[in-house]
Amino acid sequence: MVVTGSRITRGTPGAYVPPQPDTERYPSATPNPVKRTADEPVSTLSADVDTASYANVRRFIDEGRAPPRDAVRVEEMINYFDYGYARPLSSREPFAVTTAVVAAPWSDGRQIVHVGLQGYELPASERRPLNLTFLVDVSGSMASADKLELAKRSMNLVIDRLRPEDTVAVTYYAEGAGTTLAPTPGSQKLKMRCAVESLIARGGTAGARGMTNAYEQAEANLARNRVNRILMFTDGDFNVGVTDDKRLEDYVAEKRGTGIYLSVYGFGRGTYQDARMQAISQAGNGVAGYVGDLNDARRLFGPQFDKGAFPIADDVKIQVEFNPARVAEWRLIGYETRLLNEEDFANDAVDAGEVGSGASVTALYEITPVGGPTQMGERRYLENRIGRGGGDPSGEIGFVQVRYKQPGQARSELIQQVIANRAAGRVSAQPPESTRWALAVAAFGQKLRGDPWMSADYGWDRIIDQAQGARGDDPYGDRAAFVQMVRAVETLPGRREP
Known part of the structure; x- marks a missing residue:
C-alpha cells in the first residue's frame, strides 16, 4: 500500500502514484482582446524565451489529461522551436528582425503578421x-x-x-x-x-x-x-x-x-x-x-x-505599431503575462526579458485589413481616421521596434524595421516554412486553451495537416513529436480545471 498525502492507493512501494491535479497553480491569463487600430495602434511586450509551458503541456497529454487552460502559454509553445531566422553578424547589434504577412489559416479574410528576432550566437572566444x-x-x-x-x-x-x-x-x-x-x-x-x-x-x-x-x-x-x-x-x-x-x-x-x-x-x-x-x-x-x-x-x-x-542582451522589449490606413483591427497571440504599457518601451528603468546566445523570439499578430471582416462593430460617432496611419499606405502595414541593453549597461539601444506587403491582391499563397510551422503551433495552443478567437470548424485534423506541410528538416524529431502530440489530444477526455 502506498500513502500519498491523505490518499491511500494500492500498488508496489516506490511506484508512481498520480497526485491530485488540483494542487498545481498557474498564472491566470485571459486571452488578449481584439484592438481597434484607430484607437490603440501600438502593442508593447517583454521578450520571452521561456519554454516551460510546452514541456508541461506535453506532460499532461502524455498522462492522458487535458492541461488546465492557464498552463497553456501560447508564446512559450511557439518559442519552443527553432525557426532558422536570418542571423545577425555582430554582437554590437545582437538581433536580426524577420517579418512576414500571410493569410490566417483559421479565419477567412484575416491575416497573420509574423515577427521573429534572432539573437547573435556568441563564439566560444566571447563567452x-x-x-x-x-x-x-x-x-x-x-x-x-x-x-x-x-x-x-x-x-x-x-x-x-x-x-x-x-x-x-x-x-x-x-x-x-x-x-x-x-x-x-x-x-x-x-x-x-x-x-x-x-x-x-x-x-x-x-x-x-x-x-x-x-x-x-x-x-x-x-x-x-x-x-x-x-x-x-x-x-x-x-x-x-x-x-x-x-x-x-x-x-x-x-x-x-x-x-x-x-x-x-x-x-x-x-x-x-x-x-x-x-x-x-x-x-x-x-x-x-x-x-x-x-x-x-x-x-x-x-x-x-x-x-x-550566456546573455547577449538585457531588458529586451518589442513594440509593434500598426498603420490604421491598412489595418482595422489586431490582436496579439499569447504573451498575456508579458505585456507592457506603451510608455514602458522607452523607459530604461522598466525591466523586461533577457535573451541568451543564439536564442530567438517569435510573436504573432492576427490582423483584419481595412475593408475586411472586422469583429468590433462600427461606432456611430467615431471620426473616420482611415489614411492617418503614416508611412506608405500602399505598402506599410506596421512598424516594429526592438529595444535592448548590452549586458551590464544602463542605457538601451534601438532597432527599427518596417512591416510591409502589397496593398492589393492576396498575400503569399505559400508562406515561408518558418511561418507555416509557427501557425500550426499557435493554432494548437489557442485551440487547446479554448481561445474564443479560433474558428469552431478549425479542427485538430487541420492543425495536423498544417504541421505536416511545414515539418521540413527535423534533425532531432521535435516537429514529428509535436504532430504526434496533436494526434493524442483528439482522444483526451474533457478538461478538469483546478
Whole structure:
C-alpha cells in the first residue's frame, strides 16, 4: 500500500502514484482582446524565451489529461522551436528582425503578421566565465524519481559542459538551508558530482532562506567579467518560511541589480507551482523551464544551455505599431503575462526579458485589413481616421521596434524595421516554412486553451495537416513529436480545471 498525502492507493512501494491535479497553480491569463487600430495602434511586450509551458503541456497529454487552460502559454509553445531566422553578424547589434504577412489559416479574410528576432550566437572566444550556483529544493515533496533524481541528472549535464574557468557552488534548502559545495573551478568535476549526489529529499521547504543562502554563495565569487547566475531546481512548493510571491519577487529583483540573475527549472507533477516560478524567474531576469523527463533535461542542459547561460542582451522589449490606413483591427497571440504599457518601451528603468546566445523570439499578430471582416462593430460617432496611419499606405502595414541593453549597461539601444506587403491582391499563397510551422503551433495552443478567437470548424485534423506541410528538416524529431502530440489530444477526455 502506498500513502500519498491523505490518499491511500494500492500498488508496489516506490511506484508512481498520480497526485491530485488540483494542487498545481498557474498564472491566470485571459486571452488578449481584439484592438481597434484607430484607437490603440501600438502593442508593447517583454521578450520571452521561456519554454516551460510546452514541456508541461506535453506532460499532461502524455498522462492522458487535458492541461488546465492557464498552463497553456501560447508564446512559450511557439518559442519552443527553432525557426532558422536570418542571423545577425555582430554582437554590437545582437538581433536580426524577420517579418512576414500571410493569410490566417483559421479565419477567412484575416491575416497573420509574423515577427521573429534572432539573437547573435556568441563564439566560444566571447563567452565569459560562468559563476553558477545550484539552488536545490531537497524538501520531502521532491522525493521522487521525476523530481530530485531528475534534478541531479540535470545538474550533471551542466557539469559536463563546464570549462576550467567556470565555477559552480551547490546549495540546498529543506527545513533550513545549507551549502554542500562552495564555488569550485570547472576542472574539479568529480568534486561537483559528489556534492550533487549527496543531496537527499526530506523535511519542509524553507525556500526564502535557501534563496538568501544561494545569493551569498554567488556573491562570494561575484565578478563583472563573469556571468553570475543562480539555477534553481524545484517543484515550487514553498510551504515553510516566506512564501508570498511579491516578497520573494522583490528580493530577487533587488539582487538582479547586483548582476546576479536567477533561472528557475520546475520538476514533477501534482505539486507543481508554475505561477510562483514564473514570477520569480521574471524578477530574476532568468529563464523558466520545465523538466518532465530526461529528454527535457538533455534539451535544456545540453548544447541549448548556452541560450540561457550566456546573455547577449538585457531588458529586451518589442513594440509593434500598426498603420490604421491598412489595418482595422489586431490582436496579439499569447504573451498575456508579458505585456507592457506603451510608455514602458522607452523607459530604461522598466525591466523586461533577457535573451541568451543564439536564442530567438517569435510573436504573432492576427490582423483584419481595412475593408475586411472586422469583429468590433462600427461606432456611430467615431471620426473616420482611415489614411492617418503614416508611412506608405500602399505598402506599410506596421512598424516594429526592438529595444535592448548590452549586458551590464544602463542605457538601451534601438532597432527599427518596417512591416510591409502589397496593398492589393492576396498575400503569399505559400508562406515561408518558418511561418507555416509557427501557425500550426499557435493554432494548437489557442485551440487547446479554448481561445474564443479560433474558428469552431478549425479542427485538430487541420492543425495536423498544417504541421505536416511545414515539418521540413527535423534533425532531432521535435516537429514529428509535436504532430504526434496533436494526434493524442483528439482522444483526451474533457478538461478538469483546478
